[in-house]
Amino acid sequence: MAQLSLRGVRKNFKNVEVLQGIDLDIRDRELIVFVGPSGCGKSTLLRLIAGLDPMTAGEFVLNGKSMQGVAPSKRDIAMVFQSYALYPHMNVYDNMAFGARLMGLSKAEVQARIDEAAGMLQLEPLLDRKPRELSGGQRQRVAIGRALARKPSVFLLDEPLSNLDAALRSDVRLEIAKLHRKIGATMIYVTHDQVEAMTLADRIVVMRGGLIEQVGTPRELYETPANAFVGTFIGSPRMSLLETTRDGPHFGIEGSGSIALPGAPETGQKVTLGLRPDAMHLGLADAPDGFDAEFEYAEYLGNEAYLYARLGDGTRVSLKGDTASCAHQPGDTVRICPDPAQLHYFDTETGRSFRSA
Amino acid sequence: MDAPDTTEAPTQKSRLPRLRMSGRGMWITFLLVPPLAVMALFVIYPIVSALAYAFYDWQGLRRGEFVGFANFSKVLFDEPFATTTWNAFKNNVFVFFALMIIQNGLGFILAYALWRDLPGARFHRIAVFLPVVLSTVIIGYVWKLFFHPIFGAVNQLLRSVGLDVFAGPWLGDPDTALNALIFVNAWAWVGFPTLVFLAGLQRIPSEILDAARMETDSELLLIRKIIWPLIAPSATVCFILLFIGSFNWFELPYIMVGLDGSPFGTTDVLGLYFYRTAFGNQSAGIQDFGMGSALAVLMFLFIAVVATVWTIYLRRREIEV
Ligand SMILES: Nc1ncnc2c1ncn2[C@@H]1O[C@H](COP(=O)(O)OP(=O)(O)OP(=O)(O)O)[C@@H](O)[C@H]1O
Numbered sequence: 161m162a163q164l165s166l167r168g169v170r171k172n173f174k175n176v177e178v179l180q181g182i183d184l185d186i187r188d189r190e191l192i193v194f195v196g197p198s199g200c201g202k203s204t205l206l207r208l209i210a211g212l213d214p215m216t217a218g219e220f221v222l223n224g225k226s227m228q229g230v231a232p233s234k235r236d237i238a239m240v241f242q243s244y245a246l247y248p249h250m251n252v253y254d255n256m257a258f259g260a261r262l263m264g265l266s267k268a269e270v271q272a273r274i275d276e277a278a279g280m281l282q283l284e285p286l287l288d289r290k291p292r293e294l295s296g297g298q299r300q301r302v303a304i305g306r307a308l309a310r311k312p313s314v315f316l317l318d319e320p321l322s323n324l325d326a327a328l329r330s331d332v333r334l335e336i337a338k339l340h341r342k343i344g345a346t347m348i349y350v351t352h353d354q355v356e357a358m359t360l361a362d363r364i365v366v367m368r369g370g371l372i373e374q375v376g377t378p379r380e381l382y383e384t385p386a387n388a389f390v391g392t393f394i395g396s397p398r399m400s401l402l403e404t405t406r407d408g409p410h411f412g413i414e415g416s417g418s419i420a421l422p423g424a425p426e427t428g429q430k431v432t433l434g435l436r437p438d439a440m441h442l443g444l445a446d447a448p449d450g451f452d453a454e455f456e457y458a459e460y461l462g463n464e465a466y467l468y469a470r471l472g473d474g475t476r477v478s479l480k481g482d483t484a485s486c487a488h489q490p491g492d493t494v495r496i497c498p499d500p501a502q503l504h505y506f507d508t509e510t511g512r513s514f515r516s517a
Numbered sequence: 518m519d520a521p522d523t524t525e526a527p528t529q530k531s532r533l534p535r536l537r538m539s540g541r542g543m544w545i546t547f548l549l550v551p552p553l554a555v556m557a558l559f560v561i562y563p564i565v566s567a568l569a570y571a572f573y574d575w576q577g578l579r580r581g582e583f584v585g586f587a588n589f590s591k592v593l594f595d596e597p598f599a600t601t602t603w604n605a606f607k608n609n610v611f612v613f614f615a616l617m618i619i620q621n622g623l624g625f626i627l628a629y630a631l632w633r634d635l636p637g638a639r640f641h642r643i644a645v646f647l648p649v650v651l652s653t654v655i656i657g658y659v660w661k662l663f664f665h666p667i668f669g670a671v672n673q674l675l676r677s678v679g680l681d682v683f684a685g686p687w688l689g690d691p692d693t694a695l696n697a698l699i700f701v702n703a704w705a706w707v708g709f710p711t712l713v714f715l716a717g718l719q720r721i722p723s724e725i726l727d728a729a730r731m732e733t734d735s736e737l738l739l740i741r742k743i744i745w746p747l748i749a750p751s752a753t754v755c756f757i758l759l760f761i762g763s764f765n766w767f768e769l770p771y772i773m774v775g776l777d778g779s780p781f782g783t784t785d786v787l788g789l790y791f792y793r794t795a796f797g798n799q800s801a802g803i804q805d806f807g808m809g810s811a812l813a814v815l816m817f818l819f820i821a822v823v824a825t826v827w828t829i830y831l832r833r834r835e836i837e838v
């Protein structure tokens with residue numbers, strides 16, 4: 161059982177306000193992922209939850225109890241660090257047993273827990289080794305095992321995969337997803353890799369500059385981003401943002417003409433259109449309802465291709481196309497034809513989505 | 518080396534150029550030879566000759582006949598020398614254990630406080646280390662003045678706060694003289710273990726400490742189970758150097774209490790006794806190079822053997838962070 165609730169959480173380092181008021185509720189057994197660009201305060205928030213740093217203001221309530229002044233070790237929270245942070249002078253067994261023993265468990269109980277954790281993470285053959293005798297992936301598993309052995313109600317993981325190579329990363333990612341289903345603990349997972357976020361999360365928290373931009377399931381974030389930042393942050397290749405001037409149903413871009421979008425919501429005059437690569441296609445030069453653009457280059461991927469073109473105002477758009485489109489030469493004039501059903505409308509000034517407003 | 522017949526020729530060929538010195542090899546030789554020569558002349562030669570001297574009978578500076586282990590047996594077992602030797606040795610042992618506790622112990626505590634950034638850490642970081650760079654001669658002289666029974670700052674301070682009972686002839690009282698010396702040594706040198714421990718503490722990755730703090734809120738446990746093992750290399754340095762320093766202790770007692778280890782030999786240590794024996798002094802009257810050399814050899818052997826064994830033991834518990 162673990163419900164976390166953050167209310168108005170702020171954190172200052174000297175004069176810099178790193179977290180500027182975080183409100184968030186995390187449900188029991190949820191795997192929640194914090195994403196955001198580097199320096200947005202993800203690790204800081206995680207450390208506040210762990211109790212490793214004090215909050216400047218705000219409240220953190222875990223299972224109805226305020227965690228104000230509660231020591232990290234008394235919070236029933238375990239953390240997996242980016243650098244693994246294994247105790248270098250202890251073997252794998254003792255690394256995992258250290259915390260469990262300190263909880264006052266009997267010898268047999270400690271043994272049982274380590275057997276269980278080691279079994280889950282395939283650490284049995286490594287129990288006698290020192291951390292320096294392990295590979296990166298093995299160390300990572302020990303770090304997770306150390307957290308597991310304490311059976312905490314909340315797991316915090318700060319970029320646990322960032323030191324692993326790509327192949328290992330997807331393996332361990334799978335392990336973590338399996339683990340979460342099996343033990344059913346609440347997990348908070350920090351990453352700036354949006355693929356990790358999308359594949360693991362029950363819900364994603366997108367942060368920027370010490371604030372939460374949006375909280376939602378991966379699908380919600382992808383389909384209904386609350387603002388242009390979330391739109392571009394989630395999804396790969398990135399969503400293209402087209403700054404247009406609206407005149408009734410017509411949306412115009414300087415040097416690229418205008419198109420009519422009859423189903424558009426109520427907006428102001430300055431509208432930014434958000435287009436994912438598959439929300440537009442390349443039309444012929446005279447296709448209706450398209451923007452003129454200059455073809456730049458194509459990335460051939462075998463079954464499909466990513467195409468890049470530049471609009472009249474200099475904005476680059478990336479779109480998915482069929483492989484035949486690769487025949488275009490750089491400099492060719494093409495038409496970018498958006499699919500009105502998959503369009504996102506953002507306020508150019510505030511970035512806010514008009515749909516969700 | 519699977520097929521010796523065919524590989525022999527090329528191996529020899531490839532070995533040949535290695536004999537000729539490359540430019541780099543010349544440089545290394547050029548840089549190594551002078552210091553090695555100096556070392557041989559001023560370190561190895563004296564040690565070897567001291568070893569040799571210890572086996573001869575000496576009249577003043579004139580070498581007599583070969584006497585085997587007679588000098589050794591004299592300083593160790595014949596009175597009145599044996600009593601003096603063992604008394605000095607006992608004092609060295611006492612100095613070592615006392616300094617282990619107050620100098621290294623306090624050094625660790627200070628380092629820990631500085632590391633935790635307690636208020637004023639920056640000032641204290643310098644203040645603690647300052648005496649280390651002062652010359653032992655100055656420290657000994659100044660503290661000898663401080664301990665003066667009548668004019669000394671120590672007694673004046675005690676009297677000014679009404680603790681007259683404790684005011685005493687610190688360096689003249691057999692009960693306090695050695696302790697006073699130990700105190701001054703610790704005062705002067707505590708900065709060294711502090712600095713070494715502080716360097717060790719600062720090398721500990723902060724995430725390891727965070728990880729430990731997630732598992733325990735007991736500071737003592739954290740120190741005992743995590744921090745102390747991780748600064749084992751610092752401890753090795755402090756322990757071994759203190760051991761060597763304690764058994765070679767000479768300058769401070771020489772300056773503060775003189776060659777005789779007064780009062781009544783209570784501050785006598787092997788260093789002083791060796792000096793008296795080898796080079797003579799007014800009170801002792803004798804000068805015996807043979808016995809002095811025997812003492813020096815015994816001291817050297819004792820320090821070398823214990824320091825080596827202990828270092829091996831200490832190194833074994835060290836780990837790479
Ligand atoms: N101890 C500190 N003192 C001063 N500033 C700090 C401290 N820790 C973090 N910061 C600042 O707070 C901001 C947020 O840092 P944080 O480590 O939380 O970022 P992050 O989102 O985890 O980034 P990354 O993805 O790179 O890990 C950064 O601008 C950083 O410089």
Ligand SMILES: [Mg+2]
Nearest residue numbers: 202203204318
């Ligand atoms: Mg971080």
